Amino acid sequence: MSEKSHIRIRNVNLDFTVYSNRSLSLREVILNPFMARGAQKQSFSAVNDVTFNIEHGERVALIGANGAGKSSLLKIIAGVYPPTSGTLDIRGKITPLIEMGAGFHPELTGRENLFLNGAILGFSRREMQDRLPDIIGFSEIPLHFIDTSIKYYSSGMQTRLAFSLAMELAPEIVIFDEIFAAGDAHFVDKASSRMEQLITAAHIMILVTHDLKLARRFASRCLWLQKGAIIKDGPAAEVLPEYERTMLQTQP
Amino acid sequence: MRIADDLRSLYRYREVLVNLVSADLKLRYRRSVLGYFWSLIHPIMTITIMTIVLTHVVKVSTGTNYVLYVFAGWLPWNFLVNGFWGAGAAIINNESVLRKIYLPKILFPVSVTLARFMDFMINLTALFLILIIISYLQPSLALLGLPIAIVLLFLFTAGVTVALAAVNVYIRDTSHMVTVLMQWGFYLTPIIYDLKQIPDEYRPLFELNPITHIIRLFQTIISKGLFPSAEEWGMGVLVTALALIGGYAVFARLERNLIFRL
Numbered sequence A: 001m002s003e004k005s006h007i008r009i010r011n012v013n014l015d016f017t018v019y020s021n022r023s024l025s026l027r028e029v030i031l032n033p034f035m036a037r038g039a040q041k042q043s044f045s046a047v048n049d050v051t052f053n054i055e056h057g058e059r060v061a062l063i064g065a066n067g068a069g070k071s072s073l074l075k076i077i078a079g080v081y082p083p084t085s086g087t088l089d090i091r092g093k094i095t096p097l098i099e100m101g102a103g104f105h106p107e108l109t110g111r112e113n114l115f116l117n118g119a120i121l122g123f124s125r126r127e128m129q130d131r132l133p134d135i136i137g138f139s140e141i142p143l144h145f146i147d148t149s150i151k152y153y154s155s156g157m158q159t160r161l162a163f164s165l166a167m168e169l170a171p172e173i174v175i176f177d178e179i180f181a182a183g184d185a186h187f188v189d190k191a192s193s194r195m196e197q198l199i200t201a202a203h204i205m206i207l208v209t210h211d212l213k214l215a216r217r218f219a220s221r222c223l224w225l226q227k228g229a230i231i232k233d234g235p236a237a238e239v240l241p242e243y244e245r246t247m248l249q250t251q252p
Numbered sequence B: 001m002r003i004a005d006d007l008r009s010l011y012r013y014r015e016v017l018v019n020l021v022s023a024d025l026k027l028r029y030r031r032s033v034l035g036y037f038w039s040l041i042h043p044i045m046t047i048t049i050m051t052i053v054l055t056h057v058v059k060v061s062t063g064t065n066y067v068l069y070v071f072a073g074w075l076p077w078n079f080l081v082n083g084f085w086g087a088g089a090a091i092i093n094n095e096s097v098l099r100k101i102y103l104p105k106i107l108f109p110v111s112v113t114l115a116r117f118m119d120f121m122i123n124l125t126a127l128f129l130i131l132i133i134i135s136y137l138q139p140s141l142a143l144l145g146l147p148i149a150i151v152l153l154f155l156f157t158a159g160v161t162v163a164l165a166a167v168n169v170y171i172r173d174t175s176h177m178v179t180v181l182m183q184w185g186f187y188l189t190p191i192i193y194d195l196k197q198i199p200d201e202y203r204p205l206f207e208l209n210p211i212t213h214i215i216r217l218f219q220t221i222i223s224k225g226l227f228p229s230a231e232e233w234g235m236g237v238l239v240t241a242l243a244l245i246g247g248y249a250v251f252a253r254l255e256r257n258l259i260f261r262l
Helices: A026-031 A033-036 A072-079 A110-120 A127-141 A157-164 A185-201 A212-218 A235-250 B002-012 B014-029 B039-059 B064-089 B092-098 B107-133 B140-172 B173-188 B203-208 B212-224 B229-254
Strands: A004-021 A042-053 A058-063 A084-089 A093-096 A172-178 A205-209 A221-226 A228-233
Touching: A004 A072, A004 B107, A042 A072, A042 A228, A058 A072, A058 A212, A058 A235, A072 A084, A072 A093, A072 A172, A072 A205, A110 A127, A110 A157, A110 B203, A127 A157, A127 A185, A157 A185, A205 A212, A212 A235, A221 A235, A228 A235, A235 B203, B002 B014, B002 B229, B014 B039, B014 B107, B039 B107, B064 B092, B064 B107, B064 B140, B064 B173, B064 B212, B107 B140, B140 B173, B140 B229, B203 B212, B212 B229
Parallel strands: A058 A205, A058 A221, A093 A172, A172 A205
Antiparallel strands: A004 A042, A004 A084, A221 A228
16 A cells, blocks of 8 residues: 555547447358448547556546546446557556446345455455445445345445445546436435545545536546547646536537 | 457456456346356256266166266256357347447356356355265366366357357357357267267267267266376367367458458
C-alpha cells in the first residue's frame, strides 16, 4: 500500500467490431466465408488515440455525452477490454466498482455470494471470515435472510449487500461507473459517507458519471471525452462549467 | 511465457477457483432429497443396466468380469463427457461478471473440469469400496498405477475443456457438435466391449481415437488387474500431452478477443 500508484496510457485505441449476429454460426462459416468475414462486420472506434497520465493522489472524473467512450476507457483501464493498440502502464491494484453485484449468483445464498465475490475482488476466505460480521451488519440484511438464495432478496437488499462488500475493500485504484442508488434514503446517506472514506483512502479514483454534482464533489480533475477522444483535460473547477454550458446548448 | 502467466494467475485466483467449484457442487444437488447421492446412483444404475443388457440380452464377452470392465471404462468416460459438456457454458454463463471485472478466462473451464473431477473421484472411491466389499475386485499391486492414470485423465480432459470453452464463444455450434460427437465417441471407444473384439480392418479407427488410450489404462489396471505396459503408458502420455498442448494453444489464441464475442 505504501508504494505509489499511477496510470499511464499511451495512444490507446479501441475498435469494436460489430457483428450483425455476434457469433458466427457454422453454416455461415462454411457456406459463405466471405460474407462472414466481410459484409456482416462493421467496425467503429470507441476510444480514439487517447493519451494521459493519472498520478498518485488524483481524483478524476470522466465526463462526456452518451457513447463518448467513457465506459469503454474505464474497461480498458480495468483490464476488461484489451486495447486494439497502444500501451497501458498501471501500478496499483485496481478495484472496479463498475456495477455492483455483477458476480452475484442468484441461486447462492447471501453468505456464499459474499465469499465468491470477495474472492473475485481479491479477499481470501479467512479475510472474508473476519469481515463478514461487519459487511452483513452494514448491509442491514436481517440475519435470517443471509443464508437464503439471493434470488429471494429485494433489489434493494441485493444492492446493499453488494455495496457493503465493496466498501470493505481498501483499494489502491478505485474506479466507479455511474454510482448506483443503494436502497432507501437512510442507507444512501450512510453509504455516501462510507464511500467518501473509501475514496479518501484510495491512491487514485476514477469516476464515470453524468451527475455533475457528483463529479464536483469527488473529482479534482476532469477528462472530457467526445467520440472516443479527449477534448479537454484540466481541473474540475474549469472543465465542469464549460461542459455544463456546452451540454445545455446542444440540448433542444 | 503465456503459459507461465496463466498458471500464475490460476494460482493467484485460486480462491475464486475454489469458490466456483464449491458453488457448482453445492448448486447441483441443492433442494433435492437424495442430494449428493444422485451422483452415485447414476453410475450404479448405468453400470447395472449395461451389464444386464450386454451380458444377458446381447451376449458380449470381454473375458473378464463385465461389471468391473464397464466400471473401469465408463466411469472415466463419464467424467470426460461431463467435462466436455460443461465446457460449452463455462465462459458464456459468466458473461455478466467478465464484462465488468477482469478475471482470467481460464478459471471457468478449469473450475468446470475440477467440479466434475470431484464428482468422479467421489464416485470412483465409493464404487471401489463397494466392489471390494462384494469381492468383485481384488486389490492388487497394479492399483499403484491408478493415480497416474487419473492424473492423465484429468489433464487430457482439462486440455480439451479449455479449448472447447473458448471455441464455443466464437462458434456456438460447438457445444451441439460435442453432444453428437460424444454419442459417436461412446461407440468408437471400447467401453462396453473389448478392443480385441473389433475386427482387424476396423481396429485402426479405434486406435486413432485418443480417448481409447486413456480409458484403456483404467481397464488394464482395474479390470485385468495388470500394470499397464510401457506401450500403453506411452500412448496415454502422448495423447494427454497432445490434448493439453493443443487445447491450451487454441485457448491462448482465442482468449484475448473473447470478451468482444460474448
